[in-house]
Amino acid sequence: MAWRDAKASKVRLLLFMASIILGIAAVVSIQLFSSNLKDNIQSQSKSLMGADYKIDSRQEPSPRAQAIIDSLKSDAYEVRFASMIAFPKNGGTKLVQVRGMHGGFPFYGTLETVPALAGTTYQTSGGALVDATLLLQFNIQPGDSIKVGEITLPIAGALKSIPGNSALSSSIAPPVIIPHRFVEATKLIQFGSRKEYEYFYKAADTLNLKRLEATLEPLLEAENADIKTHTGATERIGNRYDNVGKFLNLAAFIALLLGCIGIASSVHIYIKEKLKAIAILKCMGASRLQSFIIYLIQIAGIGVIGGCIGSLIGIGLQFLFPYLLQEFLPFALSVSISIQPLIIGVLLGLVMSVLFALLPLLRTWYVSPLDVLRVDEKAPQEPLKIRLLVFGAILLFLFLFSFWLIQNIVYAVLFVGATVITFILLASVALGFIKMIRLFFPKHWSFTARQSLLNLFRPNNQTVVLVVAIGLGTFLISTLYFTKDILLSKTEMGQSAERANIIVLDVQPNQQEDIAKSITEKGLPVLNNIPLVTMRMHSINGRLVNAIRQDSTRHIRRWLLNHEFRTTYRDTLMPSESIEKGEWVPELKPNDPVVISISDNLASDADLSVGDPVVFNVQGVLMETKVGSIRTVDWSQIQLNFTIVFPKGVLEDAPQFNVLTTAVPNEEVSASLQRDLVRSYPNVSVIDLRQVLTVVEDILDKVSWIINFMAFFSILTGIIVLIGSVRTSKYQRIKESVLLRTLGAKNKQILQITAFEYVFLGVLGSLVGLLLALISSLGLALFVFKEPFLPSVIPFVVFLPGITLLVLAIGLSNIQTVLRSSPLEVLRREG
Template structure:
């Protein structure tokens, strides 16, 4: 009976199935991608690092640290730093990461170069490996020269990839590799230079590097050094991409939820039309269980077949993710197919189809044989307790499934609550709209307009379902657009003369006047000349930092104990700062106690308050200070901000270097300034914030592309639900339209009635969705990003009319049969 009835209703059942297929395809493709990502990270962890473990230090290793490093006998070593380089061939300059290598690094993976043989010969030939993209940008070839500080080397070949570099970091500062023995000749490692020393080790498989890390890390921490293993790299990478996976999983889950809502609503109308037939079956002796199972088998079949088709589509779709995320992955992703996500997809299709269709299915259980004689629209209802039980089961399932996806009970609960609130708001607005129309019905409108409004609350109306489906899809995609605008606003670099877009670092004291003169002679302003003094904390609240390092119960965050702070001194606050506590002291005299100002995040992590003592080690000289004020710093602004600021009159005689800022009107001026400064002062580092902004914008565009790709599943599922919901009520519409035709209505009147109804539904759903998106985006802007919110016009201009037109087109396609045929012919066919 289930098979025969399904064949007679195959069009409607296929639409139900389409809702499930898209949601399952999204979930399976992302699950397979996440599985592949984890397997690849574990399998390629050594190749990503290039070694079994690394010891690194941000300064020349101390005597004790060097003793530990030497005792383990490093197989290769490196010093790396960021600097400007110049190409004498054309005068071009660029900020790069210089890596001085010694030894046979990497031990796993390869240095990919062009030509390939220079990856091993550059050490003996004494050449430089230059990033391939950088060579294309400045039109240089192997054999040309590159100037690094005071050193000029021939370019041995183009560097395509090397373990330890990511595509994003290489975009900011492309790598240039030179032999370690030439580092001293560059004369770039001067006072204040940021540098990193790394020692690479290759060990046998029998050595337990986890135990080695546990033994050595506390000793190295005391010496401001660190030990990193390929296993910890695997864990760190896994956590980084796990957050991306969680977001994509939730996007897919929303698409699946939309499909389930489509099934629930469509089955509701489908069963409602079958109640008279079920009552006849019960008159003929069919039991409750038999009538229930007829339709349960149909829905279960839809779930299994839909889950299987969706899983197969998901297998094909997951091949796209390596392409979409290639700029975020530091390795080539190898795709393998596992059975687990496919099995999960089939079971998920079965379970969610039955669960979300259970409430309308229960109507078949409570149909009375007497209903065959009733002519009103009211059918037997299931008890309230059964209804609440089904709703409870759905919520429990949503929570458990969310918990399985994001592995956090609180986030899963928040997600479920937010989902319920969104659905409730959409459904509540739809119901309120219906009641408002009933109460304030425009009796003086034209017949077609009144009839279209009456259709919104007629029996078998789809107002609530369509408003929820349209509104949720619009809400999702609009939120994505608004959020993207917020993120881009946070990275925006102003081009006015008041905002710096060039930062010049590592200017030595004796170079300050000459650098300032060079900037001014180029016709550019010197916006800031900021002195920097490096120091470390010696004691906090009277407790030595060395004691805090060994205290396992300490509340002070670990980064503070090993951090080399770059501080400054000035007599005023900057626009990115706001005083929270204490008093701002602009200047001190020689005999005054030293009072400093710290940022709120440092105060929180170091457990410091106004009045607490802090002793600093300023390049070997101890300086006692007291916290005088705490500032809130807007770190999102692209300008130099500091965690520790001294008053004027304290650090002027300390060893220091300077940072200059200026603004350039265009790319040509920036290039000219960089060439001029690098030729005169090879040690300075120049950051063009316009390039950084372009890079960030490109990354955000790629991220938003991935997000929009996933949102496409939700929108497409919403459209399928929309089509299914509208098409489900086709037969009811046909009868009403035929009656109108019989009473003398013209085709144009019937078209207008249907068009007006769907215009109301499309406008209502899309407008509610955009309003919800505005509220959620405003909350994100205020409480998460802490940015002013200026909404995009795209959702208002594109989504509202676009979705409304789509709804109208689907709705009008339902009545083509009526318009093309005579009323008697249609009634006979439908009968």
């Protein structure tokens, strides 16, 4: 009986199934990808670092730190720094990351090289391993030579991969590995050079790494060093994709929730249409249980089939993610397929369909055989206790599902709470709208306008159901769109690259004039000459940094206690900066107290406000300052931004180096400038922002594609839900339209009545949904993604009229049967 009845209602049930398929597909694809990513990171954790643990320092280790390093008997160590290199064969130059290596690193994984033996013999042969892509770019082969600073080395092999290196970092600063004994001869380690010392260890007892980290971390922290274990590396890698992961989980939650709404609204109207048939079945002797099970089998069967199809689509979709994210990952992501996502998809489909259809399904239990004869079309109501139990089960399911997705009980409660509040508000708006129309009914309007308004509150109306379905769909779609904009705003490139696309770093004071002359001789402008002074914090608000380090109850973030700040001095704000608190001081007179401007993130992390004192150690000289202003800085722009800015008249005599910027018109001029600068000044580094932007934009395009794809996927689910909700209301409007035709109404009048009704419903539902989405998106931006929220106008100019037109189009299509046929034909067909 369930099968026969389903065949007669296949159009309505297919739309119902589409909601389940899309929701399940989103959940399965995202969860399977996240599981694969987590498993890969854990299984390759040691290979990602190349060791069990390492100690690193951004300066030459202090005597106490060196004593700790020596006591642990390091098996391998390196010093790494950025520098320009040159290929004597063709004069090519490139900014690279030079890694002076000693010992048998890596202990896990391998240095993949061509030829294969080069990775193990380069130290004894005295050659260099150069990034394979870089060699292809400059048409260089193993056996040719490379100039690093003051020395020239043979190229022992092409470096294809090294543990822990990603395609992004390799594209911007490709690795060049040289034997450690040649580092001093390069003469590239000078004042102001950005360098890092790393010591690698292979642990005999890997189970006690956490204990070792807990013991050594405070000791090394006091010496401006740090210890990292391979397990900590996996956590840091996972954190890189935190916001994208949150968005994908949000998209999955919204897609599933839209599917649930589609199920609830579709089944509500579908069962309402079947009540007379159920009453006839009971007249013929069917029991309550039999009539209930007939439709339960239908709904459960569709849930299982939809879950299977959705799971298969989700499994296929997740194969796209490794390809799109390969630039981010420092390892090759292998995809494994298990039976688990298929089981989860089928179970979710079954639970979703039955649970969200349970309330209308229970109404079949209370249908009386006398309903066949009753004129009153009011649907039978289940007892309040049963209704509350079903609502409680639905809320519990949503909470458990959201908690499973985001692993945060507070966020899960907030998500479910926001959904419930939205539902209540939409239902209240719909009921309030009905009441307002009744109280202030426009009696002098035209017949068609009055008739369409009457349809909103006469018996058998669908106002509350459709306003809630349309409003929730719009709310979820718009929330997802606003959230997508929050994330994609971080992927937009700053416009400063159009003004300055070449940055010359590590310029010593005695080189400034000559390098500036080299730039201007090529007809290029010197856009900026920015001085940099390195310093560390000595005390904050009267408390010594060393004392703060020992305080386990501190509110100050650990990173700034060991950080070597690169500060500058100037008398103007940059376009990417704005004063949030205090007053900007451009220049100080002699003997004036020193006031500084700090970024808002530093103020938060250091627990500083305007007027607070900070003492800096400027290369051994203590300098007392106080916070004069706090700036908001747009860090997303690719340009030189600073956490600390001094006014003019303070740091001019301090040891410093400079950064010069210029703009080149094309690749040929850029290559010529880089060759000349590297040949004459081997200590400087040149960053070609055109190359960096190309690499970064390519990666961000792929991330944007994933975000847009998942947003589109969920929006498509929402549209299917809206189509299903409005389409199923067709069977409630046919009888009224036929009666109007019988009474002499023309097709034009019926079209106008239907159009007005659905325009009212579309505008009301989508407008309230949009306003609620604005509020929820603001909360998500502030508390979940921790990003600024600038709402887009697209939902208001596209979604509001678009959803209204969609509702109108589906509503008008509902009555085409009435308009094309005689009333008797329609009644026979629908009967």
